[in-house]
Amino acid sequence: MRKFRTYNEVDHSTESELLEQVVEHRARLARRLAGVGTVVAVASGKGGVGKSAVTANLAAVLAQRGHGVGVVDADLNGPSLARMLGVRGQALQDREDGVVPPRGAAGVPVISMELLQGAEDAPLRWRDPGTDTFVWQSTMETTALREFLADVAWGELDYLLVDVPPGTDKIARILELVPDLPAALVVTTPSEMSRSVVARSLRLLADAGVPSVALVANMTDYLCPGCGDRHPLFPGEGAAELAAASGVPIWARVPFDPRLAQETDAGRPWVLEAPDGDVARAFGELADGLEALGEETP
Amino acid sequence: MKFLCLGCDEVMAFAERQVPGDGTMAAVFVCGECGREMAMLTNPMETQMVSSLGVKVGGRTVPAQPMEGVRTSLEGGRDDAFVEGEVDSGAAGGRSPGASSGSDGGPPAAAPPPGPVEWSPEAVERLGRVPSFVRGMVKRIYTDYARERSIRVITPEVMDTARSDLGLEGM
Structure with missing residues (x-):
């Protein structure tokens, strides 16, 4: 039988330059992110826990404190951050040195698939060869996300918040693009279902060695308009149990307030509308946590 | 492989x-x-x-353009998603835009020699038929091609030659 050498044993270049281009993609991304102080993934693993609203409101608070903040809406199939930051329908500037995204609430620039797609109800579709779409669709989405990070002229930022869609595989995708991810905020609700899914995300982030991971307990309780007392929104103490089991701290407990969703969905992050309220206070604590990270970094 | x-x-x-x-x-x-x-x-x-x-x-025959993958592969891209931006109009960031760095924050890239490049009316008309979602990117590729060859006026013939030289199928 004929004996072949392995791929690596055959060391001559084919001159196809494929590997060189992939390496250049990574270098381009690294150069772009060199101007960013801290990339922060806002993730969960679980859908419907309020990640995007947390991202929009946290970005607004940080910007109001004078930080340079940018937002990447990594939820390509269910984008919402252009709307939440009030820039849906606005154009991106097309420049040789990168795409300049519109600035939304509190002057926060945001890149989102919402800014690129024509119809509001259009599902994300790529030009395809008609067969085996599933084989390369994930690759195309990773390419799109890489371009969101690397091809936007972010300039110098203190924080780049990346809103990661549901699914632990989507967290893994971010880790592949930003392998030295410095920080992740994991959003959860007190519900048991949220707890079990979010635990997987915490495990993934721990295995990846992300140095700073914190929990955001969203929708912890609500203020009864009738009696004025606070009541839990969900049974159970999921966030506290997660924190105890994982050793990951809870940086903020965000109370349920329907106006948070209503106003943020309308492009007005609630922390800007009610800066002295309980919700804004919780987001202030979250921002404190991120600022403390910056102080720890030499 | x-x-x-x-x-x-x-x-x-x-x-x-x-x-x-x-x-x-x-x-x-x-x-x-x-x-x-x-x-x-x-x-x-x-x-x-x-x-x-x-x-x-x-x-590659031409440098990678910003968001090239999305712009050439997305179905149903918004017609008015992109407007031409000025090079010195500032980056997105809230702090200084890092004016001394290259296109992606790296060292300054080798740029085509400066010089005015005009578009003939016929070339403008043809460029206008390119979907606006990718038009800015395509215009930049043709303009760089002309600058590198000291071509002062881009005509449809120049566009055809550039397509052939650069392997720009579909542009």
Whole structure:
């Protein structure tokens, strides 16, 4: 039988330059992110826990404190951050040195698939060869996300918040693009279902060695308009149990307030509308946590 | 992937790429020892797979454009998603935009020599038929091509030559 050498044993270049281009993609991304102080993934693993609203409101608070903040809406199939930051329908500037995204609430620039797609109800579709779409669709989405990070002229930022869609595989995708991810905020609700899914995300982030991971307990309780007392929104103490089991701290407990969703969905992050309220206070604590990270970094 | 000429035990080198149609990509490799040629043909799915990685077999003929993958592959892109931006209009960031760095924050890239490049009315009309989602990117490629060759006026003929020279199928 004929004996072949392995791929690596055959060391001559084919001159196809494929590997060189992939390496250049990574270098381009690294150069772009060199101007960013801290990339922060806002993730969960679980859908419907309020990640995007947390991202929009946290970005607004940080910007109001004078930080340079940018937002990447990594939820390509269910984008919402252009709307939440009030820039849906606005154009991106097309420049040789990168795409300049519109600035939304509190002057926060945001890149989102919402800014690129024509119809509001259009599902994300790529030009395809008609067969085996599933084989390369994930690759195309990773390419799109890489371009969101690397091809936007972010300039110098203190924080780049990346809103990661549901699914632990989507967290893994971010880790592949930003392998030295410095920080992740994991959003959860007190519900048991949220707890079990979010635990997987915490495990993934721990295995990846992300140095700073914190929990955001969203929708912890609500203020009864009738009696004025606070009541839990969900049974159970999921966030506290997660924190105890994982050793990951809870940086903020965000109370349920329907106006948070209503106003943020309308492009007005609630922390800007009610800066002295309980919700804004919780987001202030979250921002404190991120600022403390910056102080720890030499 | 590598192609080995079994007779010579030599790695065959990339020689030419073509996109003949039907989603096929043809990449020609040649043995530097005996001159034997072979063509690798990809089916549409394989062609798309390579494209979705943002790479081109044989290397790029023009620099990667910002968000090129999304702009050339997204179905139903918004017509008015992009407007032409000024180079010195500032980056997105809240702090200083890092004016001394290159296009992606790296060292300054080798740029085409400066010089005015005009577009003939016929070329403008033809450029206008390019979907606006990718028009700015396409315009920049043709303009750089003209600058590099000291062409002062871009005409439809120049566009045809550029397409052929640069392998810009579909642009």
